[in-house]
Amino acid sequence: MYIFGYLRASTSDQNAKRAQSTLQKFVQDRGFRIAGxxxxxxxxxxxxxxxxxxxxxxxxxGDAIIIEQIDRLSRLDEKSWFTLKEMLHGKELKVISLDLPTSHIALSPQITDEFTGSMIKAINSMMMDMLAAIARKDYQDRRRRQAEGIKKAKEGGKYRGRQADSDLHEKIYQLRVVNKLSISDTAKLTNVSDRTVIRVAKKLACDRSTG
Structure with missing residues (x-):
């Protein structure tokens, strides 16, 4: 069985690699390694x-996928979640999620009792469905609150669209351009993606060289 790590963040301003070391340690502590x-x-x-x-x-x-939380794998609607589950089932892929303790059994000694194995699979499936539904609701609630906030700001003449985080961008500039830190180290210290570091550092360096 190979174990693959899946890491996801919603936007380029978020660091998708944030949980990588946590997943790596979780697997290594149980005598396994992440293949990719x-x-x-x-x-x-x-x-x-x-x-x-x-x-x-x-x-x-028969391989396995490890994730930090079910919402990293899915904030899907019911139809799309069913499709993804069918894709996982088609290859008999195990999903190990840190927020779903019953899924950790996949890294334990092999269960030989067929009934126990079937029960654990059923419980995991039910819990995954529940957590996926919660993740979807959280996504919808946040989108609704965001839309309501924008509407209220527009009505009050205060909406200016998404504003750049000037303090964060300045920190990126200082670490990457002034102090010559690597892209990956800068990304870790500022909790953003490598792509954001490159974009912000390049823009500010260009602006200040021509300013």
Whole structure:
């Protein structure tokens, strides 16, 4: 059985690799290793995620996927969640999620009792469905609150769209450009993606060289 790590964040301003060391330690403490990482900045509300689909294509029958939380795998609507579950089931892929203790049994000694194994699978499936539904509701609630906030701001003439975080951008500039830290180290210290570090550092360096 190969274990693949899947890491996801919603936007390029978030660091999708944030939980990588946590997942790595969790697996190593149980005597296993992660064979490969699939990392992307995509919405969990969409099934069209290049790295997730690549993982599903690369994985062989009986392999496992480890994630930090079920919402990293899915904020999907019911139809799309069913489709994803069918894709997982088609290859008999195990999903190990840190927020779902019953899923950790996949890294324990093999269960030989058929009844116990079937019961654990049933419980895992039910819990995954519940956590996926909660993740979807959280996504919908946040979108609704955001829309309500924008509408209220527009009505009050205060809406200016999404504003850049100037303090964060300045920190990125100081670490990457002034102090010459690596892209990955800067990303870790500021909790953003490598892509955001490159974009912000390049823009501010350009602005200040011509200013």
């Amino acid at each position: 990482w699939y990392i992307e900045n995509e919405s969990g509300a969409s099934l069209q995620r290049p790295e997730l689909l690549r993982l599903l294509d690369d994985a062989a029958k």
